[in-house]
Amino acid sequence: MKNNKVLFNAGEMDRTELPFYYDYGKIISAIQMHLHDEVGVDFNMYSDEDTSNEIWEILEEDLKVESPEVRLLSYIYKEGETRTISSNHTDKALEFIIKPRIANGLYYYPAYRVALSRVLTFQSDGELHRDLIFAENDACLVSFLQYVLKRKRDYIKNYVTVYTDTEDGVETDIESINSLVRREDVFLEEPLKKEIFRSIDEFFSDSGEFFKTYDIPYKRGILLYGSPGNGKTTLVKSIASSINAPVAYWQITEYTSSYTIKEVFGSVLKLAPMVLVIEDIDSMPSGVRSVFLNTLDGATSKEGVFLIGTTNYPEKIDPALMNRSGRFDRAYEIKLPTKELRYQYLMAKKLDRILSEAEIREVVEASKEFSYAQLNELYVSITLQWHYEQQVDIIRLCADLKSIQQKQKKQSWDDSDSTASVGFIGFHEE
Numbered sequence: 001m002k003n004n005k006v007l008f009n010a011g012e013m014d015r016t017e018l019p020f021y022y023d024y025g026k027i028i029s030a031i032q033m034h035l036h037d038e039v040g041v042d043f044n045m046y047s048d049e050d051t052s053n054e055i056w057e058i059l060e061e062d063l064k065v066e067s068p069e070v071r072l073l074s075y076i077y078k079e080g081e082t083r084t085i086s087s088n089h090t091d092k093a094l095e096f097i098i099k100p101r102i103a104n105g106l107y108y109y110p111a112y113r114v115a116l117s118r119v120l121t122f123q124s125d126g127e128l129h130r131d132l133i134f135a136e137n138d139a140c141l142v143s144f145l146q147y148v149l150k151r152k153r154d155y156i157k158n159y160v161t162v163y164t165d166t167e168d169g170v171e172t173d174i175e176s177i178n179s180l181v182r183r184e185d186v187f188l189e190e191p192l193k194k195e196i197f198r199s200i201d202e203f204f205s206d207s208g209e210f211f212k213t214y215d216i217p218y219k220r221g222i223l224l225y226g227s228p229g230n231g232k233t234t235l236v237k238s239i240a241s242s243i244n245a246p247v248a249y250w251q252i253t254e255y256t257s258s259y260t261i262k263e264v265f266g267s268v269l270k271l272a273p274m275v276l277v278i279e280d281i282d283s284m285p286s287g288v289r290s291v292f293l294n295t296l297d298g299a300t301s302k303e304g305v306f307l308i309g310t311t312n313y314p315e316k317i318d319p320a321l322m323n324r325s326g327r328f329d330r331a332y333e334i335k336l337p338t339k340e341l342r343y344q345y346l347m348a349k350k351l352d353r354i355l356s357e358a359e360i361r362e363v364v365e366a367s368k369e370f371s372y373a374q375l376n377e378l379y380v381s382i383t384l385q386w387h388y389e390q391q392v393d394i395i396r397l398c399a400d401l402k403s404i405q406q407k408q409k410k411q412s413w414d415d416s417d418s419t420a421s422v423g424f425i426g427f428h429e430e
Contacts, residue, residue, distance in 0.1 A: 024121055027076065028132070031106060035115055035134060038073055038108070043115060043134040046141060053172055054270065056131065058148045059107060059116055061155050063100045069147075073106045076119055080104035103129060112144035113137075153246060153271055160240055161248040163267070165260040172267070181237040185348070187341050187372065188231065192332060196222070196235070199330075203306050204245050204273060218273075219302035221327055223281070225314035226334035229373025232310045235334070236277050239308070246274040252283050258291040265295055265302075272304025281309040282316040293320055296327045342367055342375060349379050354386045359394065366398035374401055 008018065010025025028045065035043045048055065062070045075082055084101040087094055103118040113136040121128050135141035162173045186193060202210050203220055211218045224232045240247040248268050268276050284292060296302060309328060311317055321327050337345060343364045351360055367378060381397045 020121075020123055024130075027119055027121065031076075031115075031117060031119075031132070031134070034074060034106065035108075039113065039136075041113070041136050043113075043136055046133045046135060048131070048133055053267070054148050054152055055116065055133065055145075056102065056118070057174070058151050060102060061151070063102070063107075069111060070107050070109050072100070073108045073115070076104050076106060076117065080120065109144060109147075112147060113140040114144040149270055156246045156271065157244060161246065161267075161271075162251065163248060163260075163264050164251040165253045165256040165264075167255050170260050170263045170267075180241040181234060183238050183242055186231065186235050186238045187337060187345050187348075188235070188334070189338065189341070196332060197239075200239055200243060200275075200306065204243055208273060208304070217303075219305055219307075221296070221302070221307035221309070221329050223309045223311070223314075223317070223321070223328040223331040224334055225311050225317075225331060227336065227371060228312045229371035230334045230336060231372050232334050233279070234372075236279070236308060236310065239275060240277075243275065246271040247277065248274065249277045249279070252278065252280065252285075254285060256285050256288055258288055261288060261291055261295055268305055269303065273306070274304065275306045275308060277308045277310070279310045280312070281321075282311045282313050289318060293318075293327065296321075336369055336371060337375070339364055339368070342370065345372060345375055346379065349376075351379060351382065354383065355392065359392070362394050363398070366394055370398075370401070374405065377401060 008021065010022050011029055013022055015022040032043055081101050081104060084099055086097045086099060103120060106115060106117045108115045115134040117132045119130050119132055121130055159174045159176055162175055164171045183197060208218045226232065250264050268274060346360060346363060367375060378397060378401055382392050385392050
């Protein structure tokens with residue numbers, strides 16, 4: 001701090017006194033002197049315990065799009081790397097990308113008088129990265145943080161933020177929405193489909209004006225349940241592709257803890273209004289169930305958050321998730337496709353390029369109790385057989401898939417542990 005006394009000053013020390021602090025202090029002093037020479041004012045250095053992920057994400061994004069908001073003042077080490085090689089695997093090709101390297105650079109945001117530098121320091125036991133934040137004063141930094149959150153909200157709409165609970169805390173990845181899933185690609189019974197999308201659209205319409213008008217808490221939670229392969233994930237993808245709001249996906253693991261729950265909800269609230277998806281919510285470790293429920297009950301923990309939970313095993317979901325307002329307000333069963341939906345799905349696949357109308361109807365009849373995943377596999381089998389033989393044995397293909405389905409079910413039953421406790425509730429056979 002300016003005009004305050006300090007106990008140690010690297011510029012006035014001999015390296016033998018505190019060698020590691022001396023090296024670190026010399027780097028900081030050099031950066032601050034360079035900032036003063038370039039800008040003409042003294043900069044304070046700030047510690048960040050809450051928003052560092054957002055700050056460095058935005059710096060990387062600004063550099064990628066060559067934003068005029070930021071410029072490179074200098075590199076830290078002459079011998080350090082200045083560019084980074086990365087890749088982006090799209091559905092079309094593997095692209096190689098050369099981009100500016102955040103580490104080893106001193107970057108400056110002139111409009112906010114804020115500088116950022118990810119510095120590599122060398123110690124006896126290896127190397128250490130330090131994230132350094134400099135600002136002329138507190139007001140400049142607050143203004144910059146407001147820019148960061150607004151900027152993130154704007155660019156993140158083209159991505160899905162993926163939170164994965166790990167042994168070391170929450171790992172955050174940003175994944176591009178490479179293939180859009182349209183609402184027309186969602187095959188559900190029309191009344192159910194209309195109700196779900198109406199609920200989504202109203203939540204994000206005019207910043208939740210509907211909720212303010214009718215004095216309804218601005219938070220919503222729905223639970224999608226049903227057998228695997230019936231389109232729960234496709235429905236979630238269509239929501240992510242069709243709303244003008246950020247979408248986050250939370251991957252629950254055995255490492256999910258009270259800390260990761262707090263961190264995830266703290267992160268998503270900064271992006272609200274937004275959608276948070278928790279797939280396979282029944283896999284929530286039983287030891288943190290109460291923490292999760294208490295977080296949902298918090299006064300502001302879900303403000304502006306549309307929560308979507310999915311499960312293939314609704315019987316393993318704690319009833320407490322559903323019996324109190326503010327947790328999950330509605331549960332929707334995603335059922336096996338009806339006869340008419342099976343027909344619509346196969347026609348959307350353009351099966352009529354291969355089969356006649358009568359043959360397609362035969363496929364629809366023979367695929368009773370098939371999930372959409374099984375219908376897709378059936379479509380692949382039909383096209384392969386047609387491609388090589390110019391004819392299709394519909395009855396045999398459907399019978400083969402049904403046989404595989406039964407074997408898979410039998411295998412899962414044989415391997416199951418009837419006394420195992422999974423998710424929120426343990427089931428024990430009497």
